[in-house]
Amino acid sequence: MMRTAICRIALVLAITAVLPFGASFAVCDQTSVSQADSDLWALHGCWQDFFLWQYQEYNFSSDNWGNRGWNDACNDNFEYPKAWNAAFLTTYGLLDNNDQSFHGTTDYRQLAEAPDSNFKDSVYYDATDATDIFGSFTYHWPGDDEITLSCNLFNANVLNANPASRSGDSMHEGWHGWLTEGNWDNGSAGGHRPCTKHPDGTCTNGACTVNGCDYFYFHGIGAYAFGALWQTDGTANRFHSPNQVQVEYLCDVSDQPQPWVPASVRQVAAADAAQRSAQRFINGPGYTCGSPRPWN
Amino acid sequence: MNRLKCLAFGIVAGGLVALSSSAIIAQQTPKTNPPKLRISGPAPGSAPQLSDPKHPASETVPAFIEWASRSGIKQRDEVRRMIGTARNDSAVARELCREVSAREKTDLSRTLVSLSILGELRNSEGEKCLTAFLRQPFPKGGTVANGEIVEQTSLGVLQAKAVDGLAFAHTETGDREVLQAAGAHPSRIVRAEAINAYLWNHHDSKAARETLLKIVRPDERSFLDRPRLEPGISREEFNRRLAVYAKLHLAPRPVKHAPGKLTVAQSVSDGIAPKPSPTPSPAPPQAKKGDR
Numbered sequence A: 001m002m003r004t005a006i007c008r009i010a011l012v013l014a015i016t017a018v019l020p021f022g023a024s025f026a027v028c029d030q031t032s033v034s035q036a037d038s039d040l041w042a043l044h045g046c047w048q049d050f051f052l053w054q055y056q057e058y059n060f061s062s063d064n065w066g067n068r069g070w071n072d073a074c075n076d077n078f079e080y081p082k083a084w085n086a087a088f089l090t091t092y093g094l095l096d097n098n099d100q101s102f103h104g105t106t107d108y109r110q111l112a113e114a115p116d117s118n119f120k121d122s123v124y125y126d127a128t129d130a131t132d133i134f135g136s137f138t139y140h141w142p143g144d145d146e147i148t149l150s151c152n153l154f155n156a157n158v159l160n161a162n163p164a165s166r167s168g169d170s171m172h173e174g175w176h177g178w179l180t181e182g183n184w185d186n187g188s189a190g191g192h193r194p195c196t197k198h199p200d201g202t203c204t205n206g207a208c209t210v211n212g213c214d215y216f217y218f219h220g221i222g223a224y225a226f227g228a229l230w231q232t233d234g235t236a237n238r239f240h241s242p243n244q245v246q247v248e249y250l251c252d253v254s255d256q257p258q259p260w261v262p263a264s265v266r267q268v269a270a271a272d273a274a275q276r277s278a279q280r281f282i283n284g285p286g287y288t289c290g291s292p293r294p295w296n
Numbered sequence B: 001m002n003r004l005k006c007l008a009f010g011i012v013a014g015g016l017v018a019l020s021s022s023a024i025i026a027q028q029t030p031k032t033n034p035p036k037l038r039i040s041g042p043a044p045g046s047a048p049q050l051s052d053p054k055h056p057a058s059e060t061v062p063a064f065i066e067w068a069s070r071s072g073i074k075q076r077d078e079v080r081r082m083i084g085t086a087r088n089d090s091a092v093a094r095e096l097c098r099e100v101s102a103r104e105k106t107d108l109s110r111t112l113v114s115l116s117i118l119g120e121l122r123n124s125e126g127e128k129c130l131t132a133f134l135r136q137p138f139p140k141g142g143t144v145a146n147g148e149i150v151e152q153t154s155l156g157v158l159q160a161k162a163v164d165g166l167a168f169a170h171t172e173t174g175d176r177e178v179l180q181a182a183g184a185h186p187s188r189i190v191r192a193e194a195i196n197a198y199l200w201n202h203h204d205s206k207a208a209r210e211t212l213l214k215i216v217r218p219d220e221r222s223f224l225d226r227p228r229l230e231p232g233i234s235r236e237e238f239n240r241r242l243a244v245y246a247k248l249h250l251a252p253r254p255v256k257h258a259p260g261k262l263t264v265a266q267s268v269s270d271g272i273a274p275k276p277s278p279t280p281s282p283a284p285p286q287a288k289k290g291d292r
Helices: A002-018 A035-044 A048-057 A062-070 A079-092 A105-112 A163-181 A242-255 A263-279 B002-026 B057-070 B073-084 B090-103 B108-121 B124-135 B150-169 B172-184 B188-201 B206-215 B218-224 B235-248
Strands: A123-128 A135-138 A145-150
Touching: A035 A079, A035 A163, A035 A263, A035 B057, A035 B108, A048 A079, A062 A079, A062 A123, A079 A105, A079 A123, A079 A163, A105 A163, A105 A242, A135 A163, A145 A163, A163 A242, A163 A263, A242 A263, A263 B057, A263 B073, A263 B108, A263 B150, A263 B188, B057 B073, B057 B090, B057 B108, B073 B108, B090 B108, B090 B124, B108 B124, B108 B150, B124 B150, B124 B172, B150 B172, B150 B188, B172 B188, B172 B206, B188 B206, B188 B218, B206 B218
Parallel strands: A123 A145
Antiparallel strands: A135 A145
């Protein structure tokens, strides 16, 4: 971790040296905030003790977030405040209901947070202006692995720019860390299985319709004790894929939240889980969370 | 005998110690504790009227959206009841429709909430709005992120919510739109939700399945069988349904990478692997002089 920090400082110094004075980085849309972000934000009203804990626990640094609200952490138009707003949801927002939740807060926190654990090696978080990804996981040796969050998780005109989808992406990328740690081969399309293009322009792999497919290793409620999500027996009976972990997390936000989690956050979590279940699984679709009643 | 008992006790005690230590491993907790939860913001409070003869819909609707959007899961029935009282107020439906149009390109989560209220309203003008929303042209291209076109997914998710409202309307015209979407909508997200919503609103009846089987794509018939983790279902019942479904949709045994260092491409997931810096190409093969 120390060596990585030194390398990063050196890199920043090197880049600063070659940039003309006054040059600035491109950044995501810093003028908008989604309803779901605002609703959750209103509950904590910018809680300083939390973000002073969060930046350390998630290994955020000014090097990577300096021009994204690092010095304006209570302005939820910026990327960093939106990122810690999502961490707030993961840390406190789940009910942990043994009879209904897929996994518990302890699982999701260890997967998203920076320290090494049974789930993955230690990570750090940065952000990118690229819009051709939602997020990415990059393995580094030596040093911490890297989770990158893109503007698609911050710009309010994109579905995923909300606390549930943003933290759901941390689960997804964190699970790539789990796969890497166990040397599991989840496919050649950015850590997923590729689809095959057809003459009509569609691209499929079984029931999956996007280029980045996973299997759903279905398991019932209660199959994993809270804290045991990392376990596998090496067979399809006890295994997870990144999109599966993401869907399970989104379902838990949607269906088993704390009573104060806003409806906008729950509804967008259910919608993200549903679109992912319908599009991304070779042996899909996955199950649906909640009922299709409009106000759910 | 006593010795045997002692031995048995020892085995049981040893087993319990082993079990408890494995439980500790399984339930390892995060390493540092966050601050104790403090929610400082105001609670949503009492519901504002969605339909109020003393105030125009242009005032009541935005206020209601703000309140409902922040409401918690225990207020779900209260929100539904409040929406129900405005069922016959078409001005409310028109204002919700205007909200949807105004925000659909700028704030997806607010638009989702507005569509949820509009669907729950079951108003005839609201139904017309949901139909028009569902029929709007589907984008053919856009920003590709992690294999999906962002604009398609965003609109697909919103149109799926419009389908929920049309199915909930339980009208002949609403059902017709839902069935049309189940078979022919360009988005798989919308087709999947149309199947789910049609079945749910027809109590998962045999007749509803037969109707759907006539129109859904052959490769999407499995959408009719997927389990639904809905409020009220017991864990045992969900697990039973899921086990039946999973047997029909098996995943293969996971595989490991070949041992050794990960390639550059394997080290990046969901992103683009950095191009390795070009290495000087080795000298081409050549024959020794006089070897021909």
